[in-house]
Amino acid sequence: MKKNTYKKHIRHILLVFMLFIALVSCTNTTKVETFRVSGRVYLDWEDNSSVDSINDLSGVVVSLYEQVHCDSLTTQASDLYPFIGSVDGQDIFFDSAEHSQTTTTLTKADGTYELSGVESGTYNIVFSKTGWGDVYIYAIHVDGNTTIEQITMFPVIEVPSMVETEYTFKHNHTYIVAASTIFTNKCIFEGGSRIRIRPSAYIDFMGMVQFDGNNSFTYFINSSETKLAQNYRWEGLRFVHDNIIIEKVLIKGATTGISLMGANCTIKNSVFDQLTNGVYAPSDYSFIEYCTFSNIATRAVMYNQSSGSDTIKHGIKYSLFVSCHEGLRTQGQAVSITDNLFMGNSTGIFSFSGYHEIEHNVFDLNDTAIVIQGCTITIRQNEFYDNMYSNKLLPSYYTTSSTPIFRDNNFYQSSNYAIYISPHPLPGDIDATLNYWEHQDVSELLYDKYDNPQTTVAINYVPRSETPISSAGIRTPGRRG
Secondary structure (H helix, E strand, C coil): HHHHHHHHHHHHHHHHHHHHHHHHHHHHHHHCEEEEEEEEEECCCCCCHHHHHHCCCCEEEEEEEEEECCHHHHHHHHHHHHCCCCCCCCCHHHCCCCCCCEEECCCCCEEEEEEEEEEEEEEEEEEEEEEEEEEEEEEECCCCCCCEEEEEEECEEEECCCCCCCECCCCCCCCCCCCCEEECCEEECCCCEEECCCCEEECHHHCCCCEEEECEEEEEEEEECCCCCCCCEEEEEEEECCCCCEEEEEECEEEEEEECCCCCCCEEEEEEEEEEEEEEEECEEEEEEEEEEEEEEEEEEECCCCCCCCCCCCEEEECCEEEECEEEEEEEEEEEECCCCEEEECEEEEEEEEEEEEEECEEEEEEEEEEEEECCCECCCCCCCCCCEEEEECCCCCCCCEEEEEEEEEEEECCCEEEEEECCCCCCEEEECCCCCCCCHHHHHHHHCCCCCCCCCEEEEECECCCCCCCCCCCCCCCCC
């Protein structure tokens, strides 16, 4: 009996040992492999002295960050229409002030550093030191030990409140605007510079400006010592000269990003994010193309002139408006709005007074795609998807009545309202013929005199197109099929 008990103990011990070996083996086979990211940082005083004259290069903070991901609406818009808006990437959406690092280290006296235990993946790396401009390296892919070549940091440059000579914002340099600043002469932006602006400060550009559209973005952002918050705003940028081209800028955290005070000005390939207002254009002839407006609390673009003729004086095209309170307010002189995407806004376009052309746009997931109030307007060859109100006509108390024409549009929605007329006098019935309606019972998508007797006009939608209008929607590669 004792002999059998002894054998049982031996078997139990052997079984436990084998389980232990199996567990260790399994653990070893699933162990995550990690790598080192290393390199060297230099500090350059730019005062004609050699960088070697700086004996101590220690104390630079080297921080590794996970890549950021766009919100779902921006991602969806980018997937459907990759050529609309400005290019999207880590250099636009990543700000170290808004994220926590994965790992961090400090440079040694000779400027070398090493981040160990880094798992395979793609990361952003930020180099920072008090008094020196941050350096960002985006989308570094790590699948082995990785060496980043020489990183050079430059001192932060404080911009004076009055600059009367030609001024250059250098590539990979950081500038601080501590108080409102006026540039009376030409400004050159080499691209890749960061202009950090403190609360309530603004910048006036009285002369010509020159942006490098082939280089990195120029960043106009909040000062580094304050994280972006709802109550934090710098005032904005005002461009006074005529015939300027503003290209490849990112503006974040301002009350009004850009005011175009001069005539015949253009903004292109730029990003406006987390602003109260994006662009204000009170002068004649302004053009906006390939821009992204996201998370704008009031209006992304505001045109504000007294009503003029039907001669087009403003144009906006190939731009993305996403998650804005009001994407575009057209007020006054004639505006052409073509080939844009309005997605997830409270109001996509508020078309108020004057003459406007709204053609070849896409509207999706907006509370109201287009508000029409007191204007002569052509709404043609657009695509409307899942909006609460695709078109809403409101009364106007001090301008002429609205007279919109809807022609050759594709209405894909199956609920809510494609055209809604609030009770107010109009000169006649609304012409909505020759459009494509995916929903068979179009009357369910309309609100006119048949729904409310106080609305005295009808929406005429017959004859209707039996097939989608092939030419409607955004005229660039990537349009929804």
